[in-house]
Structures are given as C-alpha cells and as structure tokens.
Amino acid sequence: MTYIGNKSDLRVVGTRPDRPDGVDKVTGRAIYGADFRLAGQLVGRILRSPHAHAKIIKIDTSKARALPGVKAVMTAQDMPNITSEESFVGEGPTNFRDQSLNVMARDKVLYEGHAVAAVAAMSPSIAEAALALIEVTYEVLPHVIDVEEAMAPGAPILDETLFTAGVDPKPTTPSNIAKKIILKSGDIDAGFAKADIIAEGRYVTAAVHQAYIEPHACVATIGADGQATVYASSQGHFMIRAFCAKLLGMEISNIRVIPLEIGGGFGGKTIVYLEPVALTLSKMAGKPVKLVMTREEVFRASGPTSGAVVEVKMGAMKDGTIVAAQAVLKYQAGAFPGSPVQPGLMCAFAMYDIPNVHLTGYDVISNRAKVAAYRAPGAPISSYAAEQVVDDLARQLGMDAITIREKNAAKAGTKTVYGVTFPEIGYEAVLAAAKSHAHWKAPLGKNQGRGIATGFWFNIGGESSASVFVNEDGSVSVVSGSPDIGGSRASMAMMAAEVLGIPVANVRPIIGDTASIGFTNVTGGSRVTYATGMATVQATEKVIEQLKQRAAMIWDISPDAVDWKDGQAVPAGANAGGFDPLSLAAIAAKAGKTGGPIGSEVSVNAQGAGPGFGAHICDVEVDRETGQTTILRYTAIQDVGRAIHPSYVEGQIQGGAVQGIGWALNEEYIYDAKGKMDNAGFLDYRVPVASDLPMIEAVLVEVPNTRHPFGVRGVGEVPIVPPMAAIGNAVRDAIGIRMHSLPMSPPKVRKALDSGQG
Amino acid sequence: MSKTHVTTTINGEPAEFLAEAGLTLLDALRDEVGLTGTKEGCGSGDCGACSVIVDGRLVCSCLMLAVEAEGSTIETIEGVATGDTLHPLQRKFIEYAALQCGFCTPGFLVAAKSLLEKNNNPTETEVRFWLAGNLCRCTGYDKIVRAVMDAAAEMRGA
C-alpha cells in the first residue's frame, strides 16, 4: 500500500518527535562497544607490523606465553588458511581470503599496522607486556604508497599472484593493478569533435578516514560446545556473523551476534577487524575476550577510503550542451583489491544527460591499510574532479554554474552510462531550489568566493527484516535487524505508528540480534529507511489485517466488514452493524481469546532504488597571507523523497557536508619515507571542529520515490558527494586559481597564490 | 603491580577505587567505578569524548591520572540529570536532534554544562570555540550549537 498521497494527511511522518533512545544517549546509559563487559573477561591486545612491507620469517611467542597472567597468544596459524573466494557482502565485493589476511597477516605484512599476533591476558598491563615479548623476525621489502608509483612498471609487487583483470590478452606478469574497468556510451571521439569548447583537469585526492569517534570494539565468548556469542558495535551484526563464520570455518548457527550501540560508522564498520581475533583468543583461553582498538590502531589498521588521481575532460557546445565526457580514475585500494572505483565511475557524470561518455578505472593496491566503504563510496572522488571541470566549462562559456547544469540535467528517462534509465528523480527540482535560494545571489566581499557542485548516489534497497507485535496492553513493539546509527529507531517507530494510526510514543522500536530477527543487510548505502522501512510497513499492515479479523470475531461479522481507522477497528459501513469502535488496546486485551498473540514478521529484498541528488552552495574567504580557507556560508539542498523525521534527515545532510568540508580542507593520510603513517591521531589528522564552521543550512526537497510506501529515498550518502568540488569551485572563485589537489590546506593555497598555479 | 587507594566524590557520592600508577582517570571511571557514560575516542586529549568536571574544571579524563584525583570532586555525564529530571541541555539535545550516534554526546553535554556555568549567555562564536575540543563526526555541529544556545536561553529564563 502507498501512503505517498497527500502529505498533509500524514500525522506522524514528517513530524519531529523525541527519539526513543534519546534519554539513554544523553544520560550515559546507552551501551556502546567498549562499554560492554562479561564476567571473567580477558583483555585482548593486537601486535601490529612496524613495517610497510615485509616478509614474516618467524614469530616466536614462547616468551609471551610464559608470562604469568597471559591466557592465550595467537597468530594467523591459529586461524584456518582459507582459499580465495569472492562474494558480495553488503558493502561491496569482497574476497574472504583477503579479509582473513587483513585480520591477521600470514606470510607477509602489507602495511604498517597490519596485525601479526594477538594476546589475551588478565589485565591491560600484562597484555601489553606480553606483546612486547613476542619476537617477530621480518625481512623488510621495498614498499610503495603512491597510486601512480604502484601502477608503474618496476614497482614493488605486493601480491605475486595478482594479475590485472579486465585486460585482453590476460597479462603474464603480476601487477599492483587489480582491475581495469571501462564503461562507455556513444562515441567519445565524435563527441569531442562536435564540441566548441573543452575543459580538462588532473585532480589528486588524499586518503581520508571515516573517523567515527567510537573506535572498534567487541567482546567474544565461545563455549566448549563451539557456541559463540559476539557483542559488538557495527553497521551490521549479520555481517559480523557471516564474516566470522567464513574466516573461522564455523557454522552460522553457532554464532550469535548481539548488536551494541554504534558510535558512528559511515561505512567503516561494514567489515570485521577484531571479532575473529577475539573469538579465536576466547576459544584458546576458554574465557570471554574483549578487544578495543586505540585511535592509533583505528587510523593505521582500519579502512580509510581511497586517495586517487582523477583526470577528466569534457566538451560542450556554445549553447552549453555537454557533448562528451571522459575520465580516468586511479583509486588506491590499500593492501588488498577492492577500491570503490566502480561506483566512482558510475557516479562521475550521473547528474547529466551526456551522449558520449568514456570512463576508465583502475583498482590499485599499495602498502596502505585496506580501504573500507565511506559514505557514497567512490562518488565524492570522481565528482570532485568532474564538478570542477563542469565549473570550468561554465566559466569558459560565461554561463551561470546552475544554468549549465540545468541545461544538461538528468531527468526521468535519462539513460545513464551504466545502463539504468532514471525513474522520477529530483535533480531538476534540486537545481531550481538552489537557483531560487537567497544564498545564490547574496553579495560577496573581498577575497571571498562562491561555488556550487552537485552529486548523486544510487540508494539501493536490499535484504531487511522487521517484526511488529501488539503487546497485551495495546502498545506495539517493532523489532528490526538494522543497527541504529542516526535515528532509525525513530523512523521505524514513526512509520509503524503512522500506518497503525496511533501515537508514536506507543511504539517501542528495538534492534533484534542475529538469533531473534531475520537476516538484514548492513546499515549503510542509505538503505535502512527504504528497505527496513518497507519491511516495517508491510509487517504493520499484516498486523492490521489480524486486528481486523480479531475485531470481526469479537463482533461476529465478516472481516471484510471491518475497517481500520485512526488506530481503531470500525464497522465498514452501515450494513456491517452498529458497533462501537474497538481500540488497539481493547483488541489486544482479547487477543488470547481470539486466536493468540498478534504479530507479524516480514523479510524483504527491496528492489529498485531511489536515486538521490544534492546541490551544495558554499562561500569561502581565503586569507592571502596564511592560505587559510574559511567557510563563511554553506547551503546543502537535497531531494530526500520524503523525510520521515526531518531533524534526522537534516542531520544526515549537515554531517555529510561537514565530513566533505574536512576532506576538502584538512584531512589526509601522511606517510613518511618508510611508508609509515605520520599522523595517526586527531591532533594531526584534523577533522573539522565546531569553531571551523558556520551553521550548515539543509534544504529538503521532496520528490517522492514511488517504490517506497512513504516515498523515501536514502539520504545519508549524497551529502558527502558535492562538498569538495563546491569548495574547490568557491576557492577558484575567490583567488582566481584552480586548486588541483586535496586537501586545500593553507600551505598549498599559499603556494598557489605565490606561483599562480594550483 | 601495587595499586594506590584513591578516595573521591563522584556525582555527589563518595567513591573509592584502587589504581595502578599509570591508570587514567577515564579508565578508572569506566573500569573501576563502572561509569561507562564517559567515552574514549582518542586517549590523547584530542576528542573530548572523555570530558568530566574535576573540582569545577573541565578536563579530558584520558589525560589525567587516576591517582591525581585523590580527594577531588568529579562530575560525569551520569550526574548531569537530577534523578528523573533531565538537565535543560539534555532535553534540548533530544529536542534539537543534536545527537545521531550519541557517542560524543556525553562529552558535549559535560563541556556545555561547564560553559553555561561560567557564561550563561554565550554567543554562537563563544559556544563554537568552547566546544572546539569536542569532536562530533555525525552532526556537523549545527544542531549541537543550536541546542546549547537554546538551553542557555531557557536557563536564563529568556
């Protein structure tokens, strides 16, 4: 059933009630990963490689084992040596063998911080002393960090068994290029031949970390019968279960994962680092083991997203029609294949209807931590380049930067380069909202500039489960399999309340563990409100059917003669009989007598997608003396389909925009000559703080997504796509120089001002 | 390793614990006293998730040794509400959706409370600079700043 109809008919959806988990989270009661403890738990610690690239000759753990208070010491030898197997686990394609080797290095360490051994001990100080007693003999190998150096012939090879996929004929020498991908439509040469003007640029981005404030943490316990329980904060407890089963050769039914509160993930908590280690240690020690990463470990060993080199060339006709677009994307994957270059390619020009497109992507490994998903994986990087080239086209043509985008805007029926034809989308509505926003026309001062950029993300559905129960007093429980990162408990409760016609306060949403609700994909990809929301709505509708049947039984009439209205069963018409309405509570009180408890579980694999588009307008001021760029004003406009809880939708947009601001101005992985990360802490890896920023105005455009009962599109990914280009365009506007690499840090901008080249 | 006996007052109640020499106040609160509302985001004084008030001063509890807390009065997130009554800051954080994941929230609330105790009418800039030691990766700070300003207004009776 659809509830898109008239927005004013909705009573709960679109309002801003207090979130159900609010009090727990403002009083310190909420239990996050590191807050959980089990009686008798041991402290785990992980030994990590000091080298960027080395052979492991020998690991001697005997001294560590002999230390009193040490209960277990493990290396990769204590985990199954699994064979290469590719699969798609929620966040993207993955190879279980690579995941296993990333969790614990076997023959080789591939980056500084790569885990090589782990201990479990009675106290933190004993665990640390034990780490110091483990003797690892390395043969240090030449390393490579930079993506283009890693691609060059003669580069140190990380994996002798890796041959570039996607090239013909099959290569015979190993390479750090895991994959070459080509995506094209039309005839690129003919397209450029038609163009009156050409703009192009080579752009470099740095690797950046998701930088969730909560470090990874878990407690694992496994009994002598092989039954394991893992308590962890993650974006998906079913994902943890799947990985642990594969990596440790366990039966899925023997692993139960209990989700704890998660302190941010942004894609970075869609894979495992600690859980298989904690389980292995627990098995060896016969006791629960807790593992918590330090911030340094988070930076060195958990996934950043790719740094990249992106070359873009676009051609347009005098009237602004873009006729050709070409891009080459070289993405760092870290130590194992799997950069988000594929979605990077697909998203680069997705905002536009361009007849001739040619895209080439390279997935490149080097001696860095394996990348993990980060908000709209891949898209911000390619858009950063593409949206600045579009800005250059507009400048060459003397055209308004919104006008050129309107002229080429994707709309319903536009066919993308990857073959999908867009359904009803909101890109034009977003551009119109940007154009009419006061920000676009506001005056600017000296050394100030304005930029706009736009972005796209797919917003796919996927597998989700939810169950809805009516309690004996008529209150309602909603259980779903999606961890709540940014308010999804609230939106599930609101959708159920809306459909039932009851106050949202009567609905209690919880997250079910892997043994108490059906399989659910990770919270990510902006899929929860869409897919889990769909499951929740369908389960609620089934409950209403039951409620009508129960009312019919009580009244002794046919179920067809009962309607559900405003939270009550009412006779469908005059012919049905003159009964007083039966409230949810009244029906619930009689549930036992009318057939037993009332409830329903629905699992879906939500299909289709709700393509999301956003446009960000940004004003900056550049201090010519220091090179410092200050964000003066920021407006983020986005088509969200329908906002269930507008405050949390705005919050997603504001948070995503600010992560993009950090990516644009401050954040980067810095390596020394030995290939070690130089800035593995929040002091030197600088994420934006409150005093760096103005208010971020979020403007919600609502073009309902007809595939969702309330018209929801995902919202969380899109807002990180436009900021880097929006700020790049604003800096260009302010100083007259196009900056070509991220971050646009003060020294770089200073240098550009001195040399006249960015 | 020998441990030192530390006597403190936490959230108005007497509290004692044993501390190894290197134990931080943060770990003592979380692991010895069992108050896990105070969070560790970095352990190096750079994120503010571990903010507590010691003898009236806002400190990063990850940077203070537990033994240094001997004889002091400590306020943590668990003491911000009075019984069932939330502090205006806590109410405003919920009302404004100033938290998403909520992991930074205890630190922000403790830091904001200490600001409002010193300055009950801060400007937006003052709020932003006072809270610059607290990292939030989810919200972009917009709603946090608004919640703090509005709580201040309410507490002034404005």
Added chain:
Amino acid sequence: MPKVVISGSTCRAFTGGVSELEVTADTVGRMVRELDQRFPGLGHHVAEFMAVAIDGVIFQDAYSEKLPEHAEIVLIPKIGAG
C-alpha cells in the same frame, strides 16, 4: 525476446566481447541459467556480483522478477553501501 546488454568489460571477458544478445528466459533466474549455459562462468558472475536493470529499474538478487517480452536488460555491478 528480451535483450541483454553487457556494457562492462568484466562481463565481456566471459562473452568474448559480445555486448548484446537475446535470451529466451522470462525471469531473472532463468536468464542467469541461460547465460551460464552459453558462456560458462558468466551466470555465476552475474548471480554474485551483478545487478540487472530491467527497462531501467535496478534489481539485485531478484530471481523471480519477470522479464517482459521486449525488455532491455542491462547488467550492472551490484551497488554496495557506505
């Protein structure tokens, strides 16, 4: 008959460069089987790593989805999450 468009280079490696073909299948599941019969390995690859766009609408892991008589089916990489 439904037409399958193979735009990515990874899938084309299975088809020896063939980028468009007609299938007799009337559901996604049957199409996967048919592709595997014609190009060994492609079916598995499509099942694990590809989504299909049927006349423009993306479906992932949807074996029962019907393929209309004149549908255009585009194989695209599955889309993950952040």
